[in-house]
Amino acid sequence: MTDVNTSIAAAPMPTEKTVKSRTSLPTQMMRFGAINLRMVKIILKGHG
Amino acid sequence: MARVVVLGAGVAGHTAALHLRRKLAKNHDVAVVTPNAQYNWIPSNIWVGVGKMSTTQVTFPLAPIYAKKGIEFHQAHGVAIHPEGGDGHMKPFVEVSYTDPAKQGSTAALEYDYLVNATGPKLNFGATPGLGPDGYTVSVCTASHATEAAEKLAEAITAMKRGEKQTIVVGVGHGTCTCEGAAFEYVFNVEHEIRQAGVRDLADIVYLTNEAQLGDFGVDGMTFTQQGFQTSSKTWTESLFRERGVRAIAGAHVHRVEPGVVHYEQLDGTTGELRYDFAMLLPPFRGADMKAYDASGADITDAVFAPSGFMKVDADYTPKPYEEWRAEDWPSTYQSPAYPNLFAVGIAFAPPHQISRPQKSPNGTIIAPAPPRTGMPSGIMGRTAAETIVDMIKNPDAHAHSASMAHMGAACIASAGHGLREGTAAAMTMFPVVPDYQKYPGTGRSAKDTYGEIGLAGHWTKTMLHYLFIYKAKAKPGWFVIPE
Numbered sequence: 001m002t003d004v005n006t007s008i009a010a011a012p013m014p015t016e017k018t019v020k021s022r023t024s025l026p027t028q029m030m031r032f033g034a035i036n037l038r039m040v041k042i043i044l045k046g047h048g
Numbered sequence: 049m050a051r052v053v054v055l056g057a058g059v060a061g062h063t064a065a066l067h068l069r070r071k072l073a074k075n076h077d078v079a080v081v082t083p084n085a086q087y088n089w090i091p092s093n094i095w096v097g098v099g100k101m102s103t104t105q106v107t108f109p110l111a112p113i114y115a116k117k118g119i120e121f122h123q124a125h126g127v128a129i130h131p132e133g134g135d136g137h138m139k140p141f142v143e144v145s146y147t148d149p150a151k152q153g154s155t156a157a158l159e160y161d162y163l164v165n166a167t168g169p170k171l172n173f174g175a176t177p178g179l180g181p182d183g184y185t186v187s188v189c190t191a192s193h194a195t196e197a198a199e200k201l202a203e204a205i206t207a208m209k210r211g212e213k214q215t216i217v218v219g220v221g222h223g224t225c226t227c228e229g230a231a232f233e234y235v236f237n238v239e240h241e242i243r244q245a246g247v248r249d250l251a252d253i254v255y256l257t258n259e260a261q262l263g264d265f266g267v268d269g270m271t272f273t274q275q276g277f278q279t280s281s282k283t284w285t286e287s288l289f290r291e292r293g294v295r296a297i298a299g300a301h302v303h304r305v306e307p308g309v310v311h312y313e314q315l316d317g318t319t320g321e322l323r324y325d326f327a328m329l330l331p332p333f334r335g336a337d338m339k340a341y342d343a344s345g346a347d348i349t350d351a352v353f354a355p356s357g358f359m360k361v362d363a364d365y366t367p368k369p370y371e372e373w374r375a376e377d378w379p380s381t382y383q384s385p386a387y388p389n390l391f392a393v394g395i396a397f398a399p400p401h402q403i404s405r406p407q408k409s410p411n412g413t414i415i416a417p418a419p420p421r422t423g424m425p426s427g428i429m430g431r432t433a434a435e436t437i438v439d440m441i442k443n444p445d446a447h448a449h450s451a452s453m454a455h456m457g458a459a460c461i462a463s464a465g466h467g468l469r470e471g472t473a474a475a476m477t478m479f480p481v482v483p484d485y486q487k488y489p490g491t492g493r494s495a496k497d498t499y500g501e502i503g504l505a506g507h508w509t510k511t512m513l514h515y516l517f518i519y520k521a522k523a524k525p526g527w528f529v530i531p532e
Binding site (some may be wrong): 010021022 | 297298495
C-alpha cells in the first residue's frame with residue numbers, strides 16, 4: 001500500500017497568507033457567519 | 049396513562065426524554081435509567097484532555113434537571129428487556145441494576161408501554177490487550193478519562209521542557225473503532241498545546257488510525273468543492289497533517305499494547321511496533337450487552353439484538369458486498385421489527401453495515417471503521433423516536449416519524465486547537481451522512497452542502513455550540529428551539 005506519509009508530503013502546503021487568514025479576525029468574523037449559515041441550511045434541509 | 053422508559057442519558061436519550069416530557073401530558077410518565085449521575089457533553093472532552101476545560105465545565109448533575117421537569121430518574125443500568133412481560137408482570141418491563149450509591153447493587157423491574165434504548169456504547173477496551181486507562185494508554189471517552197489524559201500530556205510536555213524527546217501517539221486502538229473524528233481532534237489539539245508550550249521540535253507526533261486513508265472519518269470520506277475544484281477530504285486532511293508536521297499510520301489494527309509499545313498490523317499485512325511516551329487510543333464500541341426474554345422467560349436476545357450487542361431496528365441487515373450497499377439499508381424509524389413499542393437510537397441501534405469500505409489484511413484481520421452515529425444525528429434520532437411515541441400514545445395506528453442517516457445532513461466541527469485568538473477547527477458539513485450514489489452519482493453527496501474549511505471561526509463555532517448544547521441539555525427556558 002502507498003505509504004500515507006509519502007502522500008502527506010505531496011499534499012498541498014498552505015501558503016503563509018492562507019495560514020494567517022485562518023486566524024485573521026476580520027476574515028474569521030465573516031467565516032463565522034458563513035459557517036453558521038451553512039449549518040442552518042443543513043438543519044433546514046434535512047434535520048430529520 | 050402511558051409510561052415511557054428511556055435507557056441512557058447521553059445526547060440521544062436525554063434529548064428523547066426532554067422532548068417526551070415536553071410533549072406528553074402530565075398524566076403520562078417519563079422515566080430515565082442511566083448509570084451515570086452526571087450528564088457529559090462529550091464533544092468538549094477533547095478540551096478537557098488537553099487541560100483547557102475542567103470536568104465541571106463539561107458535566108452537570110442530571111437529578112435536579114429531571115426533578116424540575118417531572119422526569120423519574122433511576123441511576124441504574126439496564127440488564128434485560130422483557131418486551132412481552134412475564135414473571136408476574138402483565139406489561140413489558142426492563143430489569144435494572146442500581147449504580148446509585150444509596151441503592152447500590154439492588155435491582156428493580158420497571159414496567160413500560162414504550163421503551164427507548166439509548167444506552168450508547170460499551171467502551172470495549174478489553175478487545176485490545178493493554179488498551180485503556182486500566183492498561184497502558186489514556187482515553188478521552190469520559191470526562192474522568194480526559195482529565196487523566198491531560199495529566200499525562202502535561203507530564204510529557206514537562207519532559208520536553210527538560211529537553212527530552214517524546215513520541216506522542218494518538219488514534220484508535222482497534223481495527224473496528226469508530227469516532228476517528230475525535231482522534232483527529234485530539235491529535236491536533238495536542239499538537240497545538242505542544243507548539244504553544246514552545247517544545248514542538250522535541251515531539252514526534254503520530255496519528256494511528258484504522259481509516260484506510262486520512263480524511264475517511266468512518267463516512268467513506270467526503271468531496272468538498274472549493275475555489276472551483278473538487279477536493280477529496282483525503283487531500284484536504286493530508287494538507288493539514290503536512291502543515292502541522294504530524295506523521296500518520298493508516299489502515300492499522302492494534303493487536304496489543306505493552307508499556308510504551310503499540311503492536312499493530314496494517315492492511316498490507318505488515319506488522320509494526322510503535323514506541324511511545326504518551327498514547328491516547330480510543331477503544332472500539334459494542335452494545336450495552338443487555339439480554340431479552342419473552343413472556344415464558346426464554347432467551348430472545350438474538351432476535352432483539354445483533355451479535356455486536358446493538359439493537360436491531362428497521363434496517364436491512366441482509367449481508368451484501370460494499371458495491372450493493374444502498375441508502376435504503378439504513379433505518380428511518382428506529383423501531384424494533386419484533387416489538388414496535390421498542391426503539392433504539394444513537395449508538396445503541398445496530399447499523400446495517402459500515403459506511404466506509406470494509407477491508408481485510410492478507411492475514412484476515414478486519415480493518416473497517418464503524419459508522420459514526422453520535423452528535424447531531426444522535427440527537428435527531430432521539431427526538432424522532434420521542435415524536436413517534438407521542439403520536440402513538442395519542443393514536444396507536446399513527447405513522448412513525450422518520451430520520452434516516454441517508455436522508456439527514458450533519459455538521460461536524462472538529463477542533464484543531466483551543467484558544468479564542470489562536471484556536472482553529474475544521475468545520476465540515478455533509479449531506480447526507482450516508483452517501484447515496486443513486487441520488488448523487490459520483491460523490492454520493494450533495495456538492496453544495498458537503499463542505500469543509502479550517503480556521504478560527506470553526507473554533508468559535510465549536511465554543512458557541514458547547515455553551516448552546518449545555519444550555520439545551522439543562523432544559524433552560526426555550527431549550528427546545530435549539531435544534532439537535
